[in-house]
Amino acid sequence: MKSFDLIIMGLKNLFRRKTRTILTVLGVVIGTAAIVVMVSLGLGMNESFDEQLKQMGSLNIINVTKYRNTPEGAAVNSKEIVLDEVAIANIGAIKGVQAVTPVMESYVKLVSGKYLAYTPVLGIDAGVMKDFDYSAGEGRLLQEGDTDNIVIGSIIPQNFFNPKNQYSMMGGPNQKPPVNVMTDKLQITFDMMYGEKQRPGQGGTENTKPPKLYKVRAAGVLVQSNDWQKNQYIFMDITHLQKLIKDANKAQEQGGNKGMGGIFGNADTSKGYERLMVMVKNIKDVDGVQKKIDEMGYGTNSLGDLRKSMQKQAQTIQIVLGSIGAISLLISALGITNTMIMSIYERTREIGVMKVLGCKLNNIRQLFLFEAGVIGFFGGLAGVLLSLLASFILNAVGKGIMNSGNMGMGMGMGGGSRISVIPPWLAALSIVFAIFIGLVSGFSPARRAMKLSALEAIKTE
Amino acid sequence: MENIIEIKGIRKVYRVGSEKVVALDNIDLSIGKGEICCLLGTSGSGKSTLLNLMAGLEKPSRGEIIIKNIHVEKLDEKRLVLFRQKYIGFVFQSYNLLPSLTALENVGLPLAFKGIPRRIRDKKSKQMLHSVGLTSHNNRKPSQMSGGQQQRVGIARAFVGNPEIVFADEPTGNLDSKTTSEVMNLITDIARKSNQTLIIVTHDTNIAKYADRIIHILDGNIEKIEAVTPLGAITN
Numbered sequence: 001m002k003s004f005d006l007i008i009m010g011l012k013n014l015f016r017r018k019t020r021t022i023l024t025v026l027g028v029v030i031g032t033a034a035i036v037v038m039v040s041l042g043l044g045m046n047e048s049f050d051e052q053l054k055q056m057g058s059l060n061i062i063n064v065t066k067y068r069n070t071p072e073g074a075a076v077n078s079k080e081i082v083l084d085e086v087a088i089a090n091i092g093a094i095k096g097v098q099a100v101t102p103v104m105e106s107y108v109k110l111v112s113g114k115y116l117a118y119t120p121v122l123g124i125d126a127g128v129m130k131d132f133d134y135s136a137g138e139g140r141l142l143q144e145g146d147t148d149n150i151v152i153g154s155i156i157p158q159n160f161f162n163p164k165n166q167y168s169m170m171g172g173p174n175q176k177p178p179v180n181v182m183t184d185k186l187q188i189t190f191d192m193m194y195g196e197k198q199r200p201g202q203g204g205t206e207n208t209k210p211p212k213l214y215k216v217r218a219a220g221v222l223v224q225s226n227d228w229q230k231n232q233y234i235f236m237d238i239t240h241l242q243k244l245i246k247d248a249n250k251a252q253e254q255g256g257n258k259g260m261g262g263i264f265g266n267a268d269t270s271k272g273y274e275r276l277m278v279m280v281k282n283i284k285d286v287d288g289v290q291k292k293i294d295e296m297g298y299g300t301n302s303l304g305d306l307r308k309s310m311q312k313q314a315q316t317i318q319i320v321l322g323s324i325g326a327i328s329l330l331i332s333a334l335g336i337t338n339t340m341i342m343s344i345y346e347r348t349r350e351i352g353v354m355k356v357l358g359c360k361l362n363n364i365r366q367l368f369l370f371e372a373g374v375i376g377f378f379g380g381l382a383g384v385l386l387s388l389l390a391s392f393i394l395n396a397v398g399k400g401i402m403n404s405g406n407m408g409m410g411m412g413m414g415g416g417s418r419i420s421v422i423p424p425w426l427a428a429l430s431i432v433f434a435i436f437i438g439l440v441s442g443f444s445p446a447r448r449a450m451k452l453s454a455l456e457a458i459k460t461e
Numbered sequence: 462m463e464n465i466i467e468i469k470g471i472r473k474v475y476r477v478g479s480e481k482v483v484a485l486d487n488i489d490l491s492i493g494k495g496e497i498c499c500l501l502g503t504s505g506s507g508k509s510t511l512l513n514l515m516a517g518l519e520k521p522s523r524g525e526i527i528i529k530n531i532h533v534e535k536l537d538e539k540r541l542v543l544f545r546q547k548y549i550g551f552v553f554q555s556y557n558l559l560p561s562l563t564a565l566e567n568v569g570l571p572l573a574f575k576g577i578p579r580r581i582r583d584k585k586s587k588q589m590l591h592s593v594g595l596t597s598h599n600n601r602k603p604s605q606m607s608g609g610q611q612q613r614v615g616i617a618r619a620f621v622g623n624p625e626i627v628f629a630d631e632p633t634g635n636l637d638s639k640t641t642s643e644v645m646n647l648i649t650d651i652a653r654k655s656n657q658t659l660i661i662v663t664h665d666t667n668i669a670k671y672a673d674r675i676i677h678i679l680d681g682n683i684e685k686i687e688a689v690t691p692l693g694a695i696t697n
Contacts, residue, residue, distance in 0.1 A: 001576055002576050002579075009561075009562075016561045349557065350559055355542065356551050357571045358545045358549075360539070360543075458557060
């Protein structure tokens with residue numbers, strides 16, 4: 001029998017019992033839509049997680065510290081871990097690592113004439129800055145040999161204020177910043193009191209020498225990004241930062257704060273760096289690289305850790321949601337089986353006649369499988385359309401709710417994130433799956449039809 | 462004359478619960494090519510069983526059935542289907558047309574099972590319907606036709622593939638006497654015209670008169686064989 005004839009015949013049979021076919025298809029529609037919507041909610045959750053993580057920094061970066069947490073949670077002290085040039089070289093040699101830099105953090109006041117800005121500073125290896133996903137909006141990134149050149153986070157220019165004018169802080173992000181960081185003179189100081197009015201009653205510091213100012217030049221300003229660190233920090237070469245900190249510490253000690261050494265940061269490099277930052281080229285390798293660094297005895301953490309735990313959480317929710325959907329699809333599968341068995345009872349004689357007239361056994365099986373598959377296909381197709389509609393409504397309604405919620409909380413988290421995401425693969429997969437369900441459900445009825453005794457079927461009652 | 466069907470020492474026993482029912486006791490029979498042969502007997506005589514055995518719908522308990530030099534009793538399901546496709550046509554008492562198909566499609570069904578393309582199928586089916594006297598019923602569903610018309614479609618379906626043997630099981634059982642004679646004339650005419658072997662099972666002696674030879678069956682045995690025409694006498 002030609003497949004075309006088989007298809008026509010199967011469709012005719014389905015069409016003959018419209019109501020039942022439609023009801024069975026409806027079962028599959030609901031099952032498919034349930035699964036697709038449930039999975040789409042899980043995917044939407046993942047998407048918004050990822051979006052949130054991106055705001056927290058690059059997912060490709062692993063932080064390496066001296067302090068290591070064993071799986072039991074206790075710090076291991078048996079061996080002194082040193083993050084030195086050797087460590088940098090070793091970690092840099094791991095496959096998949098793009099760049100490694102030592103990191104030092106401190107807090108400074110950026111000074112430009114009468115304007116001030118508080119800002120954290122990150123000391124990194126000037127030569128590898130470009131490898132860490134930074135990009136300059138103005139000027140350039142740090143380069144090998146930069147000393148008093150700094151790169152400024154994108155919103156720092158807006159943070160300048162005039163301490164003499166109380167209202168200047170109200171400027172807001174839309175006002176033109178008072179300082180052009182690229183051209184104006186810039187200085188940094190580690191003294192947080194610089195430029196502020198001396199408050200009375202601070203006896204200990206009355207004798208201090210005026211704080212030291214260090215001249216810097218802006219090499220560039222970063223482009224605005226989702227990563228808060230890239231917006232809020234200034235960046236400079238780590239060796240120069242260490243030098244400045246050492247100098248500032250010394251000045252502070254001379255100024256009568258003896259014994260409080262290192263208040264601006266630990267610039268002592270004899271025991272290595274506090275922290276390294278490792279850039280992994282491919283996000284898929286982050287886990288593997290992190291594991292290898294762990295094995296070398298260093299403590300590591302990355303946003304990947306957070307991501308993993310978030311994903312695990314999302315997965316649990318997805319499994320729960322998916323199971324609910326799966327139950328409804330299972331029921332619709334039973335519906336298909338039931339319909340096909342009913343159909344066999346009704347068509348027993350017909351099947352017998354077909355056999356007597358020389359219809360091949362395979363053709364009979366194919367006919368029933370085809371009918372079941374068509375029910376699955378149309379159910380899946382309509383189910384996907386229904387869930388696209390549901391997803392659209394969820395997103396439209398949900399966005400309003402989420403946005404108003406965000407405004408209430410005063411944060412712009414997950415601006416464009418959707419509640420429900422149906423990627424093309426999900427749509428395609430669920431249609432294929434619905435067909436598969438149809439075929440599986442139709443398998444045993446089709447076998448039954450094939451094995452029907454022709455004689456029993458055509459016996460005159 | 463060459464024998465197209467040879468039946469040797471056939472016995473068929475059914476088990477009903479723990480009891481054995483002998484449907485066919487010991488049958489030997491030869492049927493010639495182009496012969497119209499009638500199996501005549503009362504209900505329960507075993508005549509239908511004999512037909513079913515010949516068509517391969519049932520297996521004998523013992524004995525041989527040789528059709529076109531093929532041992533039908535030894536064929537498995539798959540081969541039986543192909544065997545029927547090739548050599549056998551069927552006319553049923555209750556017509557057994559597929560209700561979802563039109564008359565034309567019903568007639569073309571055996572051809573469709575053989576994998577013959579629709580265009581050729583439709584052409585042959587139309588001719589066949591024409592020769593059974595149905596010209597304007599091509600696109601009617603079985604439910605829109607009378608019993609006589611349905612049986613004509615059934616006959617067209619049995620003969621459309623030009624099979625060498627056609628089995629007809631009480632072909633007029635559901636028809637009135639006028640239609641019966643029409644249908645019987647039709648079926649025997651077609652069979653004679655193209656030298657096809659026709660085996661009719663009936664309990665009606667009037668029907669039996671259309672055959673070349675009448676085989677009286679009683680309690681699972683051949684009671685007597687009666688030649689109606691010279692052709693029947695030859696085979697005898």
